[in-house]
Amino acid sequence: MPQTIAELNSKFAIRDHITFTEDEPGLPKMRIATAASDATLYLYGAHLTQWTPRGGNPVLYLSPKSPLTAGKPIRGGIPVLFPWFGPRWNASEYDAAHGTTSPMHGFARTTVWTVDRVHLDPTGEVEVTLSLPEDEQAKAFGFPDFHATLEFRIGKELHMTLSVTNRSKEAVPFEEGFHTYFAIGNIHAVRVLGLRGSTYIDKRDNLTRKVQRETELAFSRDVDQLHVNTSEPLILQDPANHRAIHILKTGSHSTVVWNPWTVLTPNFPDLAEDSWEHFACVEVVNAADDRITLEPGATHGMAMAISVTSL
Numbered sequence: 001m002p003q004t005i006a007e008l009n010s011k012f013a014i015r016d017h018i019t020f021t022e023d024e025p026g027l028p029k030m031r032i033a034t035a036a037s038d039a040t041l042y043l044y045g046a047h048l049t050q051w052t053p054r055g056g057n058p059v060l061y062l063s064p065k066s067p068l069t070a071g072k073p074i075r076g077g078i079p080v081l082f083p084w085f086g087p088r089w090n091a092s093e094y095d096a097a098h099g100t101t102s103p104m105h106g107f108a109r110t111t112v113w114t115v116d117r118v119h120l121d122p123t124g125e126v127e128v129t130l131s132l133p134e135d136e137q138a139k140a141f142g143f144p145d146f147h148a149t150l151e152f153r154i155g156k157e158l159h160m161t162l163s164v165t166n167r168s169k170e171a172v173p174f175e176e177g178f179h180t181y182f183a184i185g186n187i188h189a190v191r192v193l194g195l196r197g198s199t200y201i202d203k204r205d206n207l208t209r210k211v212q213r214e215t216e217l218a219f220s221r222d223v224d225q226l227h228v229n230t231s232e233p234l235i236l237q238d239p240a241n242h243r244a245i246h247i248l249k250t251g252s253h254s255t256v257v258w259n260p261w262t263v264l265t266p267n268f269p270d271l272a273e274d275s276w277e278h279f280a281c282v283e284v285v286n287a288a289d290d291r292i293t294l295e296p297g298a299t300h301g302m303a304m305a306i307s308v309t310s311l
């Protein structure tokens, strides 16, 4: 049974700091206001749409045109992609055999997650653990005995850990991603560091494999790159906002960089014409060459830590 707003508030709310509401039908969310940060975490998709460290500026971009409608992904914030990244790798065979339509980037981002735990630290840091329901939908898409939990630590820094356990008797492949939309001041001046030497699949050039030669990845056109076999930490420099965003990853071997630019933006009805100037996606992922095969009884963890410094 899904948790009701009344149940969530009676069990997990903390006066003046944590409340649950459902302003859009089917999209319950948690509002966080503490000495360390302000944040909005939708249980729908386990989707953090807003995070502002106290005394700082919003770190995440949320599209003003985003649908906030059950069944549709939210555009912006941190979509959680699971159990596949992009189009499902075996969609045609799987869907033909099971009469399903595997949605882009998996079903986790359009599912209401369960709240398992909420804890407020005296420093204002909030810990939240959510789990993905093991329901008919998970079964229909071929992940019946997968237990996925997402632990958030939300404060001056943001920490997220997705842990997946295979409780079935067979090894099961899956993909995953934190598809973070970072709010930026001037896309032309933004640089992403940490990818030099990595091989990437260029989704804007027929999936051609290329090597990142430059130390700094700059944006001067539409970018959709899946870098494989890289666990390096990343830095997103945003001189217009006088800040650098540091992204540490653990258990993630792929990094995706995405900006639709003027060319692709019109394909996205939930993005305004000039939206591409206001965000850059740097995504902590396991996909393609880095797809994970989880043995029976095994657990895999993927973690991301984000901090902001001035530049």
Ligand SMILES: O=P(O)(O)OC[C@H]1O[C@H](O)[C@H](O)[C@@H](O)[C@@H]1O
Pocket: 073, 086, 104, 105, 179, 203, 224, 225, 256, 257, 258, 281
């Ligand atoms: O529109 P969405 O399903 O949210 O996907 C948005 C984008 O996500 C990732 O960055 C992929 O690499 C892109 O190919 C995709 O266009």
